[in-house]
Amino acid sequence: MSEELAVPSSNEPDIPRTRIRSQQRDALVYGLNLALDDGQLDYEETQKRATIANRATYMDEVMPLLSDLNFGRNLPATTNPQILDVLTQAQQQGLTEIAAIDAATTAMTQPQNQALTNYSNASKSTASIAIFSGSSKRGPWLVGPKHNVFGAFGGVHIDLRQAQLAGPVTTIRTAMCFGGVNIKVPENYRIIESVFPLFGGVSITDGKGVTLKLSDLPPDAPVIDLRGIMAFGGLEIKRVPINK
Template sequence: MTDNTPRLRAGDQARHTALERLEWAFRDGQIDFAELQERTEKAQKATYIDELPTLTQDLSLPANLAEPTPHAHPNPNLRPNLHSVPDEHHSVAPNAANNHQPARIDSSAAATGSKLSIGIFGGTDKRGPWTCAPTHTTMAAFGGTGLDFREAILTAETTVVNIGCAFGGVDVIVPDHYQVDVDVLPIFGGTDVTGKPGRNLPAPGAGQAPKIIVRGFVAFGGVEVKRVPQ
């Protein structure tokens, strides 16, 4: 008897779940970078939902990542934007530096905040009113990723951004009244932080200001952290 059940299309949330599982397995040492790259490309190109489980079925995953792959309720924050991260000169209103908006922190959204962004042979940006988990991992290889925190909804007073970048670039935009701590290891690459001196930059009068910790490594690529007026 022929099964006439139609194949379901894969959405952004289903692809993101697969990518999150792959990223966890990579950090756990279950797959190497070449396998991560190969499987990530397949996940990003998946048309149907049944193409995704084969990419992760051989992985040992924690309970919170081993649930069935979702295919409904798409999250607009997961839709990639392939445009470059905007330059501060094109988006900052006059005198904006003197009118800091209070940071939006919603600890109740920690479980659903964005935890992962990947740009492999392509680009992914997080910008606008997106929700960031307390720890966000961004990976770029032969591509780029961008994280813009000016309108982001944070879920903790301290947000950790883990960066893994090889032959690519990562841009991080942070409001200038936030505290910033950057500890990125460059290997035949570079890390540039605006708002010198130093790379550990306390915000002016930042008693209760949120803190963004940027750490990780960059090889044959670049990481740029920009502190700009909100």
């Protein structure tokens, strides 16, 4: 599973390149998560492919990411059949049909109840901002499908233990300079990290009392997809027990 993925080095001159959209990256990461649950990929390979997806600019750069995976009915029964159908279609078409990936994104982010529907309609993206200051989100709060973290000479603390997620994949984008970000994630959430450290550091650790391994998470485990850049600072992701 550790073999290098073949990424196209050039394109036919008569075929214009198509830029990948953030929703399409989300759908790709979700598809990789399904393959991880099904045993087709290990955790290291999933992280590697997710990093490629998150840093890609054009669709042809991510074509190999799903091409060798099987999205058949042997995948977890808890998975939305519509998502499997769309991912299979996208795989067969070599990810050239933008509509297929967009449809997968729409299918996987359908709100679970009316409360989340109202929240999704009101605000699909929230932010934590700390410039020469601090920002903290903890306790019961609603997390949109995308949460942006910005900061300079400050610190951000995000606690997801009592938070309610708007969908199965929550993307947290970080842009921090000369500061720190601390994120507490319940142990029953899957973590995919592709943050680029520039004279900084990124770590994922298990807090005291954590007993559930990332490799043992159930197929329907929520996904926390971490992206962005840390410059002259540190990002700490700590897995914490569910009931603490």
